[in-house]
Amino acid sequence: MGHPVVIRTTRPLEGVHLEASGPPALTAPALGHLRALGAAAPEPPRTPGGPARFAAAGNGPGRVTAHTAWADVLPRAHAVDEATVQAATGMMHVHGRRDGAPRGLAVDYAATCASVLTVQGLLAAMLGRARGGTRNPHVTAGADRAALLTLSQYLAAANAPEAEAVELSPGGPPFTAACGTRFELEALDPAPWARFWRELRAPEEAVRAGWPPFQFRYATACAPLPEELHRTTRGVSWARIRQAASAAGAEVCPLHPLTDTAAERGSRAPWTLTPREETWDGPAPGTAPDAALPLAGLTVLEAGRRIQAPLAAHLLGLLGADVVRIEPPGGDPLRGMPPCCSDVSARWLALNRGKRAVQIDIKSRAGQAELRELAAGADVFLHNWAPGKAEQFGLGPDHLAAVNTGLVYAYTSGWAGWQADVPMGTDFMVQARTGVGEAARPADEAPAPSLMTLIDVLGGLLGAEAVLGGLLLRARTGRGVRVESSLLGAAETLTAPALHRAAAGGGARRPAAFRSPFATADGWIAPSDDSAAAVRGRSAELRQLTSQQALDALRADGLAATAVTTDLGALPHDPRLAGVLTRDPLGSLVVPSPWRFA
Template sequence: MDVTAGSWVAAESVGARAIVDRPLAGVVVRTRGGSLALRVAVERLRALGCEVGADGTPPPAGAPAGWLGVVAAPFGGPGEALPECGISWSGPVGLPMANERDVQAACGIAHVHGRASGGPRALRLDYASVCAGVLTAQALTAALLALLRGGTALAVRTSVAQAALLALTQYLAVATGERSDPPFPRAAREGHGRPPFRSADGVWFEVETFEAERWLRFWAVLGAGPRAVAVGWPAFQQRFATATCVLPSELVDVAAAVRFPDVVAAGAECGVSVLPVRAADAPLVPAPASPWRLRGLSGVAGPALPPLARDVRRPLAGLLVVESTNRVQGPLAGHVLGLLGADVVRLEPPGGDPLRGVPPMAGPTSARFLALNRGKRALEADLKSGAGRRAALRLVADAHVFLHNWPPGRAGAYGLDHDDLAPVRPSLVYAQAGGWAEALPPPQPMGTDYLVQAYSGVAALLAGPGEVAAPSLMTLTDVLGALISAEAVVAALVARARTGTGVRAETALIDAARLLRATAAPAATGPLNAVTVTDLAVMAHDPAFADVLDHTPHAVYSRAPWTFAPAAHPEEAP
């Protein structure tokens, strides 16, 4: 059955290009409530083409943080139920929560963010609410995709607490994995410090490299002794996993004796990225017209997306996603697509992704790796070789989505750019999860979380009065960037279903930073909720979290942040 045949007519009348730019054109949504999570969802749905308005009534009792209901769509049968979504604060978590600070305290965000400073500390951003808003828009868009594929109308339930737990899933896995070493690095005997560093001329800055040799050369050029450099490397390398970074004070002192232009020059010489920590209102390149940079790839219509059976509840079931990703942003984006029902296959280098072996372990595989990649299949292929590229092309020929987070230029070097894949799969959704997009000119610095926080002004938003602006060592833009990337894929799939043609979606960590800046508001102060997590391993075994966490024999992970069930008919809707 060609489930997109009817919607193809609608796409022709509006124009395929317009549908790609605004995949939800013609959809009308009504809302109830006023939380930040709801407001974020509304703005994202509007950017996708929805007409959204408030109906002026309070949200239903089960959705105190907001409710959205589709009241009209240019697809689906007449008189049928339409998708809706309710947002709560606690969701299935058995603890009372009524605001962002409650969620940050009770679900571990304050604990992870506060590790670097010695105790639980709330983020001065409503981070969990922003994540929940993106997940809400994403889920409602996925429910509309289910309608396009002939499935039943779905009712979505999500919560700010579930968004927070998804954001922490890698830290939760690390805290509950099989451990032989202390969970966090100890301070060096001769004193300690942490990034960012302050130069001799008063510039605070962040550095980034994934290679020990470059780290060694960089600090040697600045004048640091080899012992301090060697002691500092493990803590610096592991900060993405531990949310701490205890460095020898010698490195801080060495940086303080060098002018910032000379630090930048040393970075350029050694292949280490160096960026200043900028103010919260630092100018950024104007945002693109679409947060997802959607554009059509070809005018050739491919086969319809496979139909979705009426009894299937996961909107992306039956769709194949091929990903070639590493670290956090890309793998988590693929993981979210898998939670929505997609079959996800990873392309990994010969011998497998090196992160599979990074402790703590969960059986034979890294707990942190599994937090981002559970349920995915894997195919090993050397993409630098002709044989590996051919293996990738064979896999993509049957795929609906190809997702990567390679640095600029690598897709072309592999012969796997969108133009290379279009002849193989004209109707492919080609998704790139990058770092900087158009925000910085080439050659760009490494597109990683802490550099993006520093340069974008997010680090400054986190600082309290009189405090030095410093990025949170919790991976804020990596996680939110992953959610935005998955959101882009779902939106592109809707455009592909309505037009029949391939779509490119490009997102970046800087998009997450822009969203955090746009939603920043004066932070609440005062003590945290009395229910404040101080140990993720203890939280993992708290019965209050039993319905939102997956307990395996080796580690604990967060579950999907939403549930899907058949939607009520209009006369039965809340």
């Protein structure tokens, strides 16, 4: 394929006309992002049930269509809305680990992730078509597929042959000061953790015992901390806690309500795409003749850590790209994070399976030169280093554009330069600062960030979405593109429905008992949101029945519900997911791709 006709546009979907229909939970986030990418889309009819359907035309011959349902791998009776998808996939279980019982997320997390993945599928299909692929591609996604993807690390760990490194028991932040201020604490290393607690005169034994569960809370979604640590913060003022954090090199952030943070944010897209002025002077790669996936033949360099950037690159790999992971000398230390499958971390495999790895010391001149050489032949460079590090290493967007004018340079950040006084850009600190901790729980629960990594994962999805937008923009303009996404953008995407409800005169938080599952004689069941009120009046009856008996009784009365998965290790054998979860050559559990292309 030769170079495209160079056009003056800053958005990849300008000139594209989009039609959509389906329930708002599945359509609204996608429509917002597609419009931000330049598509013209009228407001769809509000249909409460059924799948979401999208059809895009105008950018080249043919049209691209997408279909997103609540149930794509689950039986339809078990996945009729957000609540039932959360229950059946294990999301309620993971979110509820901190509290010791399954709890529904009060935000539409599975639907939001499915919506973003639908946008990715549409962008990838358009890019594949522009590169000579299928003229009228169709993309199929599902909220259940999206939920399994977001849980892939937890599922992989639960189905590994080894045990967890720490106990999976209830407990965790936030902490509370003497004045009642609830706050999150962040310390990425044991030294600032220990200094912070010693500044507050916490018992030494509790300080030592608290570090492992605190350190692993990102991986386990719980942190059974010694009660002495909570007692310590309840006995001192918020001012003293801030002083201790500053002296220790740790960070603290009070939980902000949604109503406060709403006033600070404007209306903006969750990412930025900035084309370069220079026209790309390299060869435009074509699709491999036998390619079944739209990104086949493209190369992605990923220098990522933890979740956000590695997940974004993982998604690009699932779409067919060749992903080359840049690791430090000696390899990524997280490769050995327990539990392992054949000596490789099951969690690490969930994000990095199938990637090639190159060890480079990016702090050295030789390593920086080596990375620039790799970037000269790549299509995408993706990283989530701390702000300013890329420029410090001579690996910023201008540095790499000097060797590859057509590069899509992608930075997945924490705060996207939002404010000078924001805390460290990590998942739980972003949840605390942006009101996610309030939105994720109904009104009868105290605000608390979920210990399930909601924002890191959604941030990774947005990172992949932004890269695909950048690649499509490059295909249309013949110019390299600088892309930035952020955890802030993920938080704003997730809390947007709550803020819209508040702006319309309703409550930002969901009402008491929203999405609370019901106990049965042998487990838990979760009704659909529409059936919850009717089921609530029968809670005493349900406690006398097995879960299957309870489901049979409710369905006989026309009510929708499903059993709550509370054992991730048993999920591969759950009849609802028969044959869906597989294993890789190392024996680690694999969730299905979030898309199907035809």
